[in-house]
Amino acid sequence: MYAVFRKELADHISSMRFIILFLLVFLSAMFAIYIAIQTIRSVVGPTTEFIFLKLFTTSGENLPSFLFFLSLFIPIVGIALGFDAVNSERSSGNLSRLMSQPIYRDSVINGKFIAGLTVLGIMILGVVLIVAGLGLRIVGVPPNGEEVVRVLAFVAVSIVYGGFWMALAVLFSVFFKRTATSMLASLAVWIFFFFFLTVIVGAVANAVAPVDANSSIEMIVRNATLEGSLARISPCTLYGEAIVALLTPEVGSVNPTLLVLSSYSGRMANPLPLMDSLLLIWPQVVTIIALCAICFGTSYIRFMREEVRSI
Amino acid sequence: MGQPVVETTDLTKVYDGFTAVDKLNLRIDEGEMFGFLGANGAGKTTTLLMLLGLTEPTSGSVRVGGKDPTREPIEVKRLVGYLPERVGFYEDMTARQNLFYTAELNRIRRAEADERIASLLGTVGLSEVADHPVNTFSRGMKQRLGIADIWVKEPKLAFLDEPTTGIDPNGVDDILKLISDMGKKGITIIFCSHLLPQVQKLCSRVGILAKGQLVADGAIDRLGRDAAGAGRYRMEAEVDAAQPAIVDVIRRVEGVRDVEMTGNVLGITADKDLRGQISRAIIDSGALLVGMRVEEYSLERIYKRYSKEA
Numbered sequence: 181m182y183a184v185f186r187k188e189l190a191d192h193i194s195s196m197r198f199i200i201l202f203l204l205v206f207l208s209a210m211f212a213i214y215i216a217i218q219t220i221r222s223v224v225g226p227t228t229e230f231i232f233l234k235l236f237t238t239s240g241e242n243l244p245s246f247l248f249f250l251s252l253f254i255p256i257v258g259i260a261l262g263f264d265a266v267n268s269e270r271s272s273g274n275l276s277r278l279m280s281q282p283i284y285r286d287s288v289i290n291g292k293f294i295a296g297l298t299v300l301g302i303m304i305l306g307v308v309l310i311v312a313g314l315g316l317r318i319v320g321v322p323p324n325g326e327e328v329v330r331v332l333a334f335v336a337v338s339i340v341y342g343g344f345w346m347a348l349a350v351l352f353s354v355f356f357k358r359t360a361t362s363m364l365a366s367l368a369v370w371i372f373f374f375f376f377l378t379v380i381v382g383a384v385a386n387a388v389a390p391v392d393a394n395s396s397i398e399m400i401v402r403n404a405t406l407e408g409s410l411a412r413i414s415p416c417t418l419y420g421e422a423i424v425a426l427l428t429p430e431v432g433s434v435n436p437t438l439l440v441l442s443s444y445s446g447r448m449a450n451p452l453p454l455m456d457s458l459l460l461i462w463p464q465v466v467t468i469i470a471l472c473a474i475c476f477g478t479s480y481i482r483f484m485r486e487e488v489r490s491i
Numbered sequence: 492m493g494q495p496v497v498e499t500t501d502l503t504k505v506y507d508g509f510t511a512v513d514k515l516n517l518r519i520d521e522g523e524m525f526g527f528l529g530a531n532g533a534g535k536t537t538t539l540l541m542l543l544g545l546t547e548p549t550s551g552s553v554r555v556g557g558k559d560p561t562r563e564p565i566e567v568k569r570l571v572g573y574l575p576e577r578v579g580f581y582e583d584m585t586a587r588q589n590l591f592y593t594a595e596l597n598r599i600r601r602a603e604a605d606e607r608i609a610s611l612l613g614t615v616g617l618s619e620v621a622d623h624p625v626n627t628f629s630r631g632m633k634q635r636l637g638i639a640d641i642w643v644k645e646p647k648l649a650f651l652d653e654p655t656t657g658i659d660p661n662g663v664d665d666i667l668k669l670i671s672d673m674g675k676k677g678i679t680i681i682f683c684s685h686l687l688p689q690v691q692k693l694c695s696r697v698g699i700l701a702k703g704q705l706v707a708d709g710a711i712d713r714l715g716r717d718a719a720g721a722g723r724y725r726m727e728a729e730v731d732a733a734q735p736a737i738v739d740v741i742r743r744v745e746g747v748r749d750v751e752m753t754g755n756v757l758g759i760t761a762d763k764d765l766r767g768q769i770s771r772a773i774i775d776s777g778a779l780l781v782g783m784r785v786e787e788y789s790l791e792r793i794y795k796r797y798s799k800e801a
Contacts, residue, residue, distance in 0.1 A: 183595035191583075273579020277640065280543055280573035281596040282565045487546035489536070 184283070184291025185298075192261065192299045201260055202303060205253050209307045212246035213314050215239065220319060229451055232323035233330060233427045235315035236308075246311060247423055250304075251416070254338055255374070257303060258345030259366040261296040264359040265289070265350045266483065271359065279488045286480055293343075293350060293476070300342040301335075308335055326454050333458065334426045337465055341419040344468050345370065347475035354479045354486075373414040381410040418468055422461040429457055495554075496521050496648055496679050497542060502551035504537050504703075511537045513703035514551065519681065521647075524674045526694030527683040528794055534703040535683045536576065539650050542681075543573055556647060569597070572641025576652040578633060582626035586617055586636050589625060590643050597644040604643070611639040615669060631662030638669050648679045655689055667693060687791045699797045706797040714793045725786040726759045728769060731779040733757065740776045744768050755781075 192198050216238040223238055224231055239245035266289070269275040278288060308331065316322060323331070348369060352362035385407035391400050411417040429451035452460065497519040504512040512534040519525045529535045540546040541553055544560030544567055553560055560567040580589045587608060594604035612621045615635040625633065634654060641649055651670065655663045671693055674680050684690050690697060691711060699707040699714075707714050730737065733755045741750045741759060747769070749760040759769060766783055773780045 183592065187592055187595075191581075194583075272582065273575065273577050274581060276545065276573070276575040277578060277580075277593075277637075278596070279545055280568055280571065280575075281593060281644075282568040282598075283596050284565065487540065489540065489545075 181283070181287035181291045181294075184288055185295050188292050188295035189298055192295060197260060198299065201257050202306075205250075205257065205303055205307050206310070208249040208253060209246065209311050212244070212249050213311050213318075215243045216246065216315065217318050230327055230330075230429060231319070231321045232312075232315070232327045233429075235311060235319065236331075236334075237424075237427050247427065250307070250338065251420060251423070252374075254300075254304070254342045254419075255345040255370045255416075257300055258296075258342040259349045259363065259370065261299060262293070262346035262349030263353055263363040263366050265292045265296070266353040266479075267357055267359050267362055268353075270357065270488075276488050285484055289350065289354075289476075289479060289483060293346065296346050297339065297343050300346065301339045304338050304342065305335055329454060330426050330429070330457070334423055337419070337422050337426065337461070337468075340465060340468050340472070341415065344415055344472040344475070347472045347479070351475045351479045351482075354483050370416075373416045377414045377416070378411060381407050384410060412467075415468055415471055418464040422464040422468075425452075425457050425461045429454075494521050495519065496556055497681070498554040499538075499542075500552045502538070502541060502553055503549050504534070504541060504546070505549045510703050512541070512548075515700075515703070515705055517698060517705065517708070519679060521679055522674075522677055523696060524671075524680045524682065524694045526690035526697035527681055527700065528685065528687070528690060528697055529683075529700035530685055530798060533700045535700055536652055538700070539573070539652055539681070539683065542650065543567065543571060569644070570647045572644060572646035572649045574637045574641050574649070574651045574654055576656065578637040578640075580625040580633060580636060580640075583624055585622045585624055586612060586628070586639075587621045589636065590639060593640050593643045599644070607643060607645075608639075611642050614642075614672075615639045616665065629662075631658045631665070634658060634662070634666055635669065638666065638673070642673065646678060648681070649673060650681045650683075652683045653685075654682070655684070655686060663689065687794055697793075699794060701798045707793065711793070714797075717793075724761050724764055726761065726764075726766060726769065727782075727784055727786060728757045728759060728773060728780065729755055729782040730757065730773060731755070731781055734778070737773065737776055737778055740772050741769055744772050 213235065216235050219240045220231075220234055220238050224234060228234070236246045239248065266275070269278060269288075279285065312323070312331065345366070349362065349366040352365045353359070356362040356365060385403050388406055389399055389402040391403045395403075412421075495518045497517060499515050499517045502512060502515040502517070503510065515534075515538060517538075527535050527538070537546070541548045542555055542560060544564035547561055555567045556570045558566045558570075580586075581592070584592070590608045590611065591604060594608065599607070609618075609621075612618045615638055617632060617636060617639070620628070620632070625636070628636065638654070649670075654670065655666055658666065667689055670680065670682065674693070680693075682690060682694055694711070696710050697707070697714065698705055707717075728741075733752055735752070737757070738750045738752055741747055741757065744761075744765060745768070746762045746765050747759060748762065751758045759765075761769075764785060766785065770780050770783055
């Protein structure tokens with residue numbers, strides 16, 4: 181497996197694809213830090229804790245934050261690194277040659293996946309470090325220990341999230357013979373979850389528990405709870421909840437019901453301690469890992485039983 | 492001969508009701524060059540895939556080097572080099588890098604691999620382009636690289652699936668030479684093809700597959716005699732000016748079964764090689780013998796005969 185891993189890693193890093201993706205992510209990071217620096221003074225008051233984390237979460241008027249960019253690009257990077265993992269080997273005639281070597285079939289998938297994950301990790305960590313470094317230089321507030329841990333946890337969760345999209349893309353690359361099909365299928369899933377699911381979920385929630393200006397608090401809570409639970413079938417939502425909880429400790433919950441209540445009570449929550457934040461996002465992270473495992477397992481089963489023909 | 496390295500018993504593969512390979516019993520001994528013939532879709536590739544464990548047999552059993560490819564695929568793949576039809580390489584990598592990757596997958600130590608790859612690239616005539624990316628290679632060069640690729644792991648067996656398809660005549664000669672060198676090194680070779688002259692050049696024994704069944708299996712000359720007509724010899728004699736009477740003269744030679752005359756050429760069927768007796772009979776009759784030969788058992792004829800039978 182190590183041989184596969186090394187080759188794939190070298191392939192990725194020397195590929196045009198990697199350079200384009202890195203530029204894309206890098207430019208968005210630059211853009212985000214620019215926005216953050218422009219606006220950070222207006223959001224930071226004398227009592228603000230975790231100024232350093234604000235670098236990542238601050239958005240300008242109508243302009244998205246670094247977090248938004250990252251949550252947009254991680255799936256794209258994950259898909260881009262995985263969508264042709266198996267079917268490109270097949271269409272180039274390499275698969276039967278590869279499969280006739282004394283290696284287990286799963287080591288091909290494993291090696292490719294781990295190589296992709298490594299690249300993804302390098303990319304995310306690199307971008308986060310660039311933002312952190314520039315921010316440190318410009319804002320001049322060093323992070324405290326807790327902030328460092330939170331940022332690292334954020335990087336880890338992001339890699340897991342990217343891993344899910346890569347596993348999905350690999351799954352499609354096993355199922356579909358053409359690389360274009362597997363890429364489109366992965367992108368379609370992503371677009372569905374990222375753009376459409378919120379709309380659909382909102383519509384469903386409003387149909388089941390309609391709310392208007394005169395609705396009772398129970399109704400509003402019901403609506404929000406339903407919407408929140410339904411939205412959680414999307415890995416995008418799970419990731420969003422996890423990183424918000426990690427990087428904005430003031431948000432005391434990822435529970436949509438409680439969030440609605442707290443916005444009504446107008447209570448300004450105290451920042452959550454690190455361990456509590458981690459506990460809070462644990463279910464989300466585990467769910468993403470589980471989704472990843474499902475994609476992986478399915479790819480395995482399919483790939484193991486498959487007949488490898490050269491044409 | 493030696494031990495059987497490949498042995499199949501009632502090997503069968505069924506795809507959605509279509510029987511691609513039907514109760515195949517094959518035995519290939521160590522060091523043999525076995526020509527595996529059949530039209531496209533006769534089941535050659537499917538058989539190879541089952542021998543390699545790249546697809547599972549529907550029923551029947553396979554032994555390659557004494558191992559079951561479905562149960563112990565890794566052991567079998569260690570022994571076997573497989574050159575698939577239309578072999579592909581990583582196009583952006585150089586020839587050397589591609590071979591090196593194969594060596595790495597076979598856990599060959601780096602220093603040893605370096606040496607082996609350099610010498611193999613020389614053998615297949617790719618030394619000069621060893622560090623060029625494969626996407627600059629012609630079809631023939633890729634095929635030769637494919638042969639180097641199976642040689643890297645020093646297999647005991649080599650399965651070659653249509654290794655000469657789509658290659659110009661010079662390229663074909665190069666490849667056939669490489670394959671025959673490989674055979675001389677003691678590697679057992681299964682050579683799949685529908686190009687008969689090539690198989691005839693290389694292989695001592697052939698198996699003919701038609702519609703998934705092995706319709707003939709044996710040495711080329713024996714199959715040829717069977718195909719030509721019940722184990723008989725066919726000879727051709729050419730005379731300067733043939734008289735109809737000469738047919739009777741030859742018929743009287745003991746052992747001759749049949750004579751037919753077309754122009755100055757006499758086609759003779761006999762129980763054994765009677766060239767001596769026949770030539771004397773012709774000369775005694777007063778005619779001049781211009782030439783005589785025993786008809787070779789062309790594989791083409793064998794092949795046509797058996798594939799029609801199926």
